[in-house]
Amino acid sequence: MNNSSDDKLSNTDESLQNDELELYKVAYQNLQQRHTALFKLNQLSQDCKELSTFYAQVHRVIKAIMTAENFYIVMYDQTLSTLEFVYHVDEEDEVPEDPVPYESFRGSLTSHVIESKEPLLATPNMIKQMANDGVLNHIGTAGMDWLGVPLLQDGYVIGVMAIQSYTENTRYTEEDKALLTYTAQHVVSALVRLQDHEQLQKAVSSRTRELMEQIREREKAELLQESLYRISELTNRVGLDINDFYGQVHNIIGQLINAENFFIAKYDRESDTIDFVYYLDQNSRNTASDFLPQKSADLYTALVVRRKQTCLLSYDEMYELYRQGETKKPQKETNSWLGVPLIADDDVIGVLVLQSYQKHITYNQQDAELLNFVSHHVSMAIKRRETLDYERRTHEMLEKQVKMRTEALEEEIRQRKQVEQMLKHNASHDDLTGLPNRVVFLDLLDHAINNMKRRPEMEFAVLFLDLDRFKMVNDSLGHHAGDLLLKVVAKELKSIIRANDTVARLGGDEFVVLIEDIDDKSEVYEIAQRITFTLAQPFNIDNQPVFIGTSIGILFSDDRYESAETMLRDADTAMYHAKDSGKGRFEEFDASMHQKIQEELSLEADIRQAIEQDEFTPYFQPIYQLDSAKVIGFEALARWQSSKRGMVMPNQFIPVAEETGLVVDIDLQIMRKACDQLKQWQAQGLCEQQYVSCNLFGNHFYNPTLPDDISHILNSAGLEPAHLRIELTERVLLEENEVVLANMKALKQLGIKLLLDDFGTGYSSLSYVHRFPLDVVKIDRSFITDAHLKTSNRAIIKTIIDLAANLQLATISEGIECQEEADILTQMGCLYGQGYYFAKPMAGEKATALLTASK
The missing domain is CATH 3.30.450.40 (GAF domain)
Known part of the structure; x- marks a missing residue:
């Protein structure tokens, strides 16, 4: 069991x-x-x-x-x-x-x-x-x-x-x-x-595409270089017929740009005639008679001559020019038109033209820049060809003269005398106006001084003239219009003075008049009054009324003067006194003007000492985001706490600083201190995204070391470039200088934003501004003031804001004085603003208190 x-x-x-x-x-x-x-x-x-x-x-x-x-x-x-x-x-x-x-x-x-x-x-x-x-x-x-x-x-x-x-x-x-x-x-x-x-694969692919693009650009550059070499080589082929020369230039350009329809036009300034010396055109409507020499008038080629710049036009743009009465009606077949001036010795000698009748062939800005670059070499080549032809013809003429023995020799001697007279005249006279030049005038003035020492009754006077608005005319209408204006002024002055008086041109828009053998000062005043009245009238330049005016300094002879240079200096001083007093007037030199000069010299010396002693300091005016009243940055404005003069405001020292070039050192001193202050605020936790905006005088941008100078300031302060902005005026942009553009691009690469200050007070427009690497447009206070009361001001402001937005430029309004102005600007889409309504410029300590309170 x-x-x-x-x-x-x-x-x-x-x-x-x-x-x-x-x-x-x-x-x-x-x-x-x-x-x-x-x-x-x-x-x-x-x-x-x-x-x-x-x-x-x-x-x-x-x-x-x-x-x-x-x-x-x-x-x-x-x-x-x-x-x-x-x-x-x-x-x-x-x-x-x-x-x-x-x-x-x-x-x-x-x-x-x-x-x-x-x-x-x-x-x-x-x-x-x-x-x-x-x-x-x-x-x-x-x-x-x-x-x-x-x-x-x-x-x-x-x-x-x-x-x-x-x-x-x-x-x-x-x-x-x-x-x-x-x-x-x-x-x-x-x-x-x-x-x-x-x-990594994406980065490799991107770099591969970049390298391929560089290879293509290098190939294009090599082709361009080869083309320019071939153009230069053509010049030295003495036996080459001029028509064959033009044809080969066409062939070379055709390898760079589509040139099925190509023209070379020569321009004769004296007769104002355009001669189509070479053309190849596919339009059956055009006949040989269309290319005969003719007055420039309404030709599109003449438009290039008048403007002295490249013209890239679509059919619609050509039709608009016709509608405005500036050119003839364009042919319907024309799809795209490109013309560049041939310029030699600053004169337009002709035009290169490309034209397209096909919809799929449209020229672009890159084509325009390329053809414009090639045109400089073509101009030189044509000029050298003409020189070679001229030398060849001169040699043949000399040979004929030698064969003609005595008669030819006499003719040559006569011609040489004419040349000597012409050279002598050119050495003593101004090329443009034909007036005596500075050297001749000083010689005549020295003679008058010595003559009065021997004969005290032989009194005389000097008038020193400067045209008040000549630079504006020259910048807006071009040098050609400026030259025409100077010629007209010279002619008017010669018609006003007496037969025994002398008018001369010193250079630029400065003229001088020597009035000799005067019995009474009233004679001189009368001449000065007639000159002032005459030059205040409008002049018709290129079918356009031009207003200038003049400021005149008057200097009467005196025993104390020993040299012409001294007299010319004091006459110049009187002229500047007249210009400072309101322009369009004349002033007689007196001893008080010496005192003004001495004061300016003293102020200049103090400014130099202040720069050495680091006395210039920034005052900060907050820039606000209008819809939130949040401080997004500060504009740093120069103030001078002088050890000798006390507090000196900018309107007292800036004009002298700009005239002497000392403003360059002041600007950099203000920028350095402003960057140090902003870095200090950051360290205190008072600001994170805010920036400081510093003004730079135009001469800075002509200095190729500007980017390195600013980088050194940023590195010394330990400040990121994104927290620095630079303000420049539109005058810097007018010449489109290569160094200026290179400096602007270099600053942008550093991460610094560029602001165009006081927009609307000068000559530029947004259509001009878009060619520069700008980020912000500052609307001038003259448009902002009473904008809530003036409809015209609001229309201008709205136009600037909308166009700036289309060009992806931000806008800052300056000089906001009241709530109404701020509200209107916000409604118009302006994001940022500054002015006394928000805050006046303040010392660094007060700005610190403002930031502390806002936190």
Whole structure:
């Protein structure tokens, strides 16, 4: 009996051991299977080359270790606050293909994992409870279990990996959550590696494209260089017929630009005639008579001559010129027209023209720049050809003269005498006006001084003239118009003075008159009055009325004068006194003017000493964002706390500083101190994004070391370039100087923004400004004042703001004095402003208090 019971117990234990062994085998197999899957995932993270195939392979691996028919990976961009479903397989739900705002998925299980940074195993009861608690409001298609784990990189969530079941047959456990969490670490490692690999590939591709573009640019440069060499070579081929010369120039240009319709026109200034010396035209409507020499009048070629600059025109632009009466009506066949001036010795000697009658051939700005560059070499080539032809013809003429023996020799002697007389005249007279030059005038003045010493009754006077608005005419209408104006003025002056008096041109727009043998000062005053009245009348220059006026300094003879230079200096001083007193008038020199000169010299000496002693300091005027009244920056304005003079305001020292060039050192001193102050505010935590804006005198931009000078200031202050802005006036832009443009581009590359100050007070327009790398236009205070009362001012302001916005330029309004002006500017779309309404310029201490209060 006992033996039988023992046998039964033995059998039972053996059965239990077998069942337990079977469970261990299953567990071992599951463990083996998961180990193999994880090994594959780890290997996948090393071997996979593209993200596009990586996600599907991850899905296959996970399906091997758990039920994951419904699976997705979503990437989270924290910077852009977006979600992108990079991989998604689901029986019920659909997801967007493109990135979507994160806000649209806030309240979902996915967002819960992102915000908690923790894995989540959500059962139906748990999901229901979370919804009731308000944690979830975006659930999607109802299912069974949902399991999601965060993809973490350096502690930040970069995405979520999730699986989901819709049936009771598939449920997930804590073990599944742990396994999926572990799997996510391998997925993140592979993702980072593959993303870095893709970024590297993109960088390599970008650099490859850049190198290919450089190669193409180099090939274009080599072709251009070869073309210019060939043009230069043509010049030296003495036996080459001029028509063949033009033809080969056409062939060379045709290799650079489409030149199926090509013209070379010569311009004769004396007769105002255009001669088409070479042309090739495909338009059947044009005949040989269309290319005969003719008056310039309304030709488009003449437009280039008048403007003395490249003209790139579409048909619509040509028609608009015709409608304005400036040119003739264009042919309907014309699609694009490009003309560049041929300039030699600052005179237009002709025009190169390209014309297209085909819609698919339209010239662009790059073509214009290229043809303009080539035109300089063509001009020189034509000029050299003409010189060679002239020398050849001269040689032939001399040979004929030699053969004519005595008669020819006499003719040559006569011609040489004429040349000598002409050279003598040119040496003593101004080329443009034909008036005596400075050398002759000083000689005549010295003679008058010596003559009066012998005969005291032989009194005389000197008038020193300067045209008041000549520079404005020269800048706006061009040098050609300025030259014409100087000729007209010279003619008028000669008609006013007496027969025994002398008028001379010193240079530029300065003239002098020597009035000899005077009996009474009233004679001189009368001449000065007639000159002032005459030059105040409008002159017709290029069919346009021009107003100038003149300021005159009068100096009467005196025993104290020993030299002409001294007298000319004092007459010049009287002229400047007249100009300072309001222009369009004359002033007689007196001793008080000496005192003014001495004061200016003393002020100049004090300014130099102040620069050495570092006395100039910045005052800060806040610049506000108009819609929020938030300080976004400061304009640094120069103030001088002189050890001798006390506080000196800018209107007292800036004119002298600009005239002597000392303003350059003052500007850099103000910039250095302003940068130091802004860095100090940053260190105190008073500002983060604010900037300081510094004014630079125009001469700075002609200095090729300007970018290095400013970089040194920024480095010394420890200030980022993004926190410095530079203000310049539009006068700097007028000449389009290469050094100016290079400096502006270099400053932009440093990260410094450029502001155009006092816009609207000079000669530029936004259509002109867009050619320069500017960021901001500052609207001059003259338009802002009483803008709420003046409709015309508001119209101008609105136009500037809209055009600036189209050119992607910001606008700052200066001189805002009241709430009404600020409101109107805000309504018009102006973002920023400054003025006494907000705050006056203040010392650094007060600006610190302002920033402290705003914090």
